[in-house]
Amino acid sequence: MKNKKPMTSQAIDPVVLAAIDWMVRLDNGHAPADVHTGFERWMAASDRHRQAWQEMTRALQPASQLQSVPHQSPAQLSIIRDVLNAPPSPQRRRLLNGMALVVAGLGTAYLLKRSPTGIALSADITTSTAERKTVILADGSQLTLDAESSIDLSFTAGKRLLTLHSGACIVQVATDPVRPFTVATTHGSVTALGTRFMVRRQSDRSLALVLQHSVMLAAGQQRQSLFEGESAWFDTKGIAPEREDMRSYAAWEDGVLDVRNQALGEVVEALRTYRKDYLRVSPAAAQLRVFGVFQLDDAERSLRTLAQALPIRITHYGPWLTLIDSR
Amino acid sequence: MSAHHHAALHALYRDHHGWLSHWLRNKLGCTQQAADLAQNTFIRVLQSRQLMHLQEPRAFLTVLAKRELYTFWRRRDLEQAYLQALAQQPQANQPSPEDMLLIREAIAALDQLLNGLAPNIRQAFLLSRLDGLTHVQIAESMGKSVATIERYMKQALLHCYLSSK
Numbered sequence: 001m002k003n004k005k006p007m008t009s010q011a012i013d014p015v016v017l018a019a020i021d022w023m024v025r026l027d028n029g030h031a032p033a034d035v036h037t038g039f040e041r042w043m044a045a046s047d048r049h050r051q052a053w054q055e056m057t058r059a060l061q062p063a064s065q066l067q068s069v070p071h072q073s074p075a076q077l078s079i080i081r082d083v084l085n086a087p088p089s090p091q092r093r094r095l096l097n098g099m100a101l102v103v104a105g106l107g108t109a110y111l112l113k114r115s116p117t118g119i120a121l122s123a124d125i126t127t128s129t130a131e132r133k134t135v136i137l138a139d140g141s142q143l144t145l146d147a148e149s150s151i152d153l154s155f156t157a158g159k160r161l162l163t164l165h166s167g168a169c170i171v172q173v174a175t176d177p178v179r180p181f182t183v184a185t186t187h188g189s190v191t192a193l194g195t196r197f198m199v200r201r202q203s204d205r206s207l208a209l210v211l212q213h214s215v216m217l218a219a220g221q222q223r224q225s226l227f228e229g230e231s232a233w234f235d236t237k238g239i240a241p242e243r244e245d246m247r248s249y250a251a252w253e254d255g256v257l258d259v260r261n262q263a264l265g266e267v268v269e270a271l272r273t274y275r276k277d278y279l280r281v282s283p284a285a286a287q288l289r290v291f292g293v294f295q296l297d298d299a300e301r302s303l304r305t306l307a308q309a310l311p312i313r314i315t316h317y318g319p320w321l322t323l324i325d326s327r
Numbered sequence: 328m329s330a331h332h333h334a335a336l337h338a339l340y341r342d343h344h345g346w347l348s349h350w351l352r353n354k355l356g357c358t359q360q361a362a363d364l365a366q367n368t369f370i371r372v373l374q375s376r377q378l379m380h381l382q383e384p385r386a387f388l389t390v391l392a393k394r395e396l397y398t399f400w401r402r403r404d405l406e407q408a409y410l411q412a413l414a415q416q417p418q419a420n421q422p423s424p425e426d427m428l429l430i431r432e433a434i435a436a437l438d439q440l441l442n443g444l445a446p447n448i449r450q451a452f453l454l455s456r457l458d459g460l461t462h463v464q465i466a467e468s469m470g471k472s473v474a475t476i477e478r479y480m481k482q483a484l485l486h487c488y489l490s491s492k
Contacts, residue, residue: 063456083434280486
């Protein structure tokens with residue numbers, strides 16, 4: 001028997017891409033009449049067109065099934081959406097990356113964690129895709145934001161509070177013995193008097209990494225000091241110290257992604273905030289181990305470097321999609 | 328399936344099934360579930376067609392078994408989240424037991440279909456396909472441009488197409 005290639009390495013039929021285009025145009029809600037007639041003409045033009053449309057409809061079966069389940073109240077639908085919107089916890093995903101196994105009863109952690117929508121618009125400082133920004137704050141502290149990050153500032157006579165809504169920041173805190181400097185996420189808070197540290201907020205947990213001196217981390221009912229070079233994950237339930245040296249996770253500040261034996265899936269996840277298109281990695285390719293230093297500001301070159309180092313194939317589909325498959 | 332292939336599968340099952348069941352039992356703490364997942368793992372082996380090229384059978388089995396574990400736990404998490412949310416609803420909003428079963432199955436199926444999709448794309452897709460919002464409404468509620476939402480939708484649809492293949 002021949003060794004079959006992973007299915008995603010087959011070229012995507014342009015007819016399927018056309019069917020997707022029509023679906024999105026028709027989904028628009030107020031598709032003008034000529035879109036409808038154009039679609040009917042396209043469907044009538046060839047058997048292959050109708051077949052691709054059917055394949056797409058079939059692929060979406062689970063969604064239409066949920067929509068047609070008799071709902072006794074609109075509340076049912078919003079519950080289902082909230083449940084589905086919660087991403088798998090990092091512990092679960094790590095299982096797929098073939099890293100350390102974490103077995104824990106985290107069953108209820110998903111509930112209603114959906115972030116308030118449109119939050120980036122109301123934040124004080126934001127960065128967009130592929131953008132990093134360094135600002136000097138009123139107290140002289142220096143703040144650097146990674147791509148796709150947003151932050152709110154609240155400085156008063158008694159405290160300096162910075163709320164990280166998404167992404168990551170590195171702060172070089174100006175010393176002020178009477179006004180502690182705190183970076184808070186929904187998962188907990190990191191407080192320092194004068195030091196340098198990074199906080200990254202992920203959907204289910206946040207990471208604190210101390211680059212200089214020390215900080216006080218508080219999450220759930222727990223408090224813990226972290227010292228230079230140390231890091232810990234935290235969420236509303238508490239703190240989980242990280243034993244690995246995580247300092248390479250702050251390398252984005254210098255515009256590089258420093259990868260030491262991470263799964264390709266994670267590397268791509270980190271590159272995503274630097275690309276406008278959508279990167280999709282096949283499950284087989286996602287498990288490949290990666291070593292190396294990659295330029296964030298030239299994500300295209302980073303992809304090419306990855307393709308040279310690993311048995312993968314990268315295919316671009318227009319400006320909105322890039323597929324990565326194992327070869 | 329060739330006789331050769333059949334013999335290879337049989338040998339794999341004979342040599343490693345006990346070990347795999349034990350490995351899964353350590354993860355799950357339940358013999359029955361471990362046996363089910365071990366069975367599912369061997370079904371995946373059948374489908375993977377890589378049997379003849381195996382260098383390290385246990386590493387290969389572990390990768391497949393981890394995917395089974397992931398699906399199992401993810402499904403349980405989803406069910407618990409759904410039941411918990413339901414418990415906070417008034418009696419009048421509770422679905423019938425038959426509907427509830429359908430909903431739980433459909434949630435698991437849709438979640439698997441969307442597995443691997445970036446959170447914001449997933450959110451846009453659900454708002455469109457479950458809530459039936461227009462792209463303009465989704466753009467407003469997510470604080471993004473309509474062009475971005477349409478790009479998300481294309482990406483989501485292609486993802487679904489590829490996942491269902």
